[in-house]
Amino acid sequence: MKKFLAGLMIVAMGQSAWALDTTDQQRLVGIQQSWAHIQYELPEKQREAAFEQLATQASTFTRERPELAEAWIWSGIVTSSWAGAQGGLGALSKVKEARTDLEKALVLDPKALQGSAYTSLAALYDRVPGWPIGFGDADKAEQLLKQALQLNPDGIDSLYFWGDHLYRQKRYAEAQGALQKALNAAPRPGREQADAGRRKEIQALLIEVNKKLN
Template structure:
């Protein structure tokens, strides 16, 4: 639980889909940058409290803009990160909230943020315990990750989580190839902290993969 973190045409054509305006984009960027600061720059013992505060902001975004898929995606990401920072079985209730947020995003627009809802929801299915404790399901995770990769085949996050999934499934050669590709992903403007932190995670996972291949 310490590393916690889902149609296409139907969502794209739905009249409920709203484009981000300038104010929405500014709000979204603020949440993204705050998340990266907490996740990658704060000491571990300060993250749960910081994520709790950020979750309030993210939830407020969804309340104000209920038809904006991006708001629901980031509410799900922040809540799942809060659960991961908290750890333990007590985090399961937050994970279920995050799952619902991401499913809401998919119902609005599965293409939003290049399929980030698929990636984030897959990470939950991969990392949450299975029945009877939680809803973890590696087969469901793989299905979602493949959908994410169809939308964003060269993204650092989609490739990282696919590589992590392959590692968990002991498909080490494929995991290595995927993670090496992830390190070549194009930088995301305004997401420098997130990109830097993710690359460190990829490099650490590659070390583990290489140990399995030795």
């Protein structure tokens, strides 16, 4: 189980939270920036405890602002990342919690943060083991990713996870195109750290894709 979840890195969309008031925007940005710091700067051994603390903040956000899809999206993202940092069978309960949070976000506003709930859910379905261990489902992941791309066809995260899905499905030429497009995605103001980390992941995956094509 650990080998499936150890590399779990959920999408971190950073688009403008125009539907939120100033306080909510500041809160959201704080969670986003903390996530990027933990994911891309902290040593691997420190991430589990750091994500646990951030998950508490994200959960408080949903409790105090349950009507905001953005809060549920980021609760799901943080909990998913916490599960990935933990690994093992114990992470399954967190993954299921993350799925529930993201599904709540879709009910509230499927277009929130340019559809990042779709992308984050797809990442879970792609990475979690299938039945009888977990709920992983490549077909479901593809369906969700296509919905995400309809809302955000040029986003670095939606394209990265689409390319990753195509790679997993051994559709290497398509994966190469998606990942190259992801590298050319427009920068997200205030999300420079997340963008830099994501580009490194894209470049690493492109190396693997190119090996399959050569």
